[in-house]
Amino acid sequence: MGLRPNLLTRRAAGVASTTLALLLSTAAVGVVPAASAFSAAPGGACAEPAGSQANARVKPGAAATHDPNELTAKQVRERDADLAAALRERANFRAGAGATTLATVTIPVVVHVIQEDSTRAGGNIPDSMITSQISVLNQAYAGGTGGAATAFAFRLDKINRVTNPSWYPIVDGSSAERSMKSSLRVGGKNTLNIYLGELSDDLLGWATFPQRKLSSMDGVVVLNESLPGGTSTNYNQGDTGTHEIGHWLNLYHTFQGGCGGSGDGVSDTPAEASPAYQCPTGRDTCSATGLDPITNFMDYTYDSCMYQFTPGQASRMLTAWNAYRAA
Numbered sequence: 001m002g003l004r005p006n007l008l009t010r011r012a013a014g015v016a017s018t019t020l021a022l023l024l025s026t027a028a029v030g031v032v033p034a035a036s037a038f039s040a041a042p043g044g045a046c047a048e049p050a051g052s053q054a055n056a057r058v059k060p061g062a063a064a065t066h067d068p069n070e071l072t073a074k075q076v077r078e079r080d081a082d083l084a085a086a087l088r089e090r091a092n093f094r095a096g097a098g099a100t101t102l103a104t105v106t107i108p109v110v111v112h113v114i115q116e117d118s119t120r121a122g123g124n125i126p127d128s129m130i131t132s133q134i135s136v137l138n139q140a141y142a143g144g145t146g147g148a149a150t151a152f153a154f155r156l157d158k159i160n161r162v163t164n165p166s167w168y169p170i171v172d173g174s175s176a177e178r179s180m181k182s183s184l185r186v187g188g189k190n191t192l193n194i195y196l197g198e199l200s201d202d203l204l205g206w207a208t209f210p211q212r213k214l215s216s217m218d219g220v221v222v223l224n225e226s227l228p229g230g231t232s233t234n235y236n237q238g239d240t241g242t243h244e245i246g247h248w249l250n251l252y253h254t255f256q257g258g259c260g261g262s263g264d265g266v267s268d269t270p271a272e273a274s275p276a277y278q279c280p281t282g283r284d285t286c287s288a289t290g291l292d293p294i295t296n297f298m299d300y301t302y303d304s305c306m307y308q309f310t311p312g313q314a315s316r317m318l319t320a321w322n323a324y325r326a327a
């Protein structure tokens with residue numbers, strides 16, 4: 001696993017039989033545990049995000065080709081300044097209107113199932129996977145899996161099935177993605193639009209951060225087979241949805257900023273130098289106090305490894321909700 005064989009896996013999949021043969025022979029001697037998603041560290045090619053609003057979760061190795069996810073320090077400063085400004089606006093508004101701060105929030109959810117055709121491989125996943133996903137979200141955000149309870153609950157309002165081959169797979173940052181979202185997005189800033197489909201570049205999902213002005217791009221894109229019971233090995237318990245919605249609620253990755261500075265802007269998530277993959281128990285990449293938060297929903301570990309938000313993250317999400325998404 002120290003050889004980054006996954007990079008070869010990624011490029012080899014379905015491409016050249018000679019490369020594939022090499023891959024299989026490598027696997028035969030035990031270097032590659034599986035041909036799917038199992039790996040050493042990613043290539044480290046942390047490209048500039050394709051768009052400052054984009055934030056993804058990736059399988060191991062996907063970062064080698066494309067990672068729209070990592071924010072630069074400048075982007076973090078801009079987002080933090082924007083949050084402060086939004087909170088000031090809200091405070092002024094509240095002082096005038098006498099509104100109160102929301103303590104609990106039920107988020108209406110609309111799920112758009114993008115399909116190439118009517119087959120499972122073409123994106124036609126059953127409703128049961130979607131209702132299971134909503135249950136996973138409600139468990140996770142209520143602290144039911146072992147983390148902090150957040151203010152948020154999720155209510156499935158609609159499943160919208162759309163067969164359109166030109167939107168499948170969903171390609172991050174593409175004109176087709178813009179077209180899809182501008183055609184399908186419904187509701188106000190408080191409405192969570194989830195788009196399910198096969199995704200570009202081995203991505204598991206991506207999300208927009210909250211903005212003061214509602215954009216038609218607002219929402220969360222999730223790999224259809226990452227839902228509970230899906231075929232995405234090690235990433236099929238629904239935590240990609242949990243992670244991406246964390247971004248939609250203004251959370252950064254636990255490894256944002258590495259070991260220095262303000263990191264992810266949350267004081268109770270120990271600093272982490274880089275994303276953690278699989279489930280590396282005891283990992284400790286920064287000299288500051290605390291082991292790496294590999295069990296946090298905002299890292300990149302396997303679904304079976306991540307089970308919690310922290311109280312600081314719960315607070316950050318509620319603050320952002322009141323600043324950006326509350327009615």
Ligand SMILES: [Zn+2]
Pocket residue numbers: 055056057069243244247253
């Ligand atoms: Zn992410």
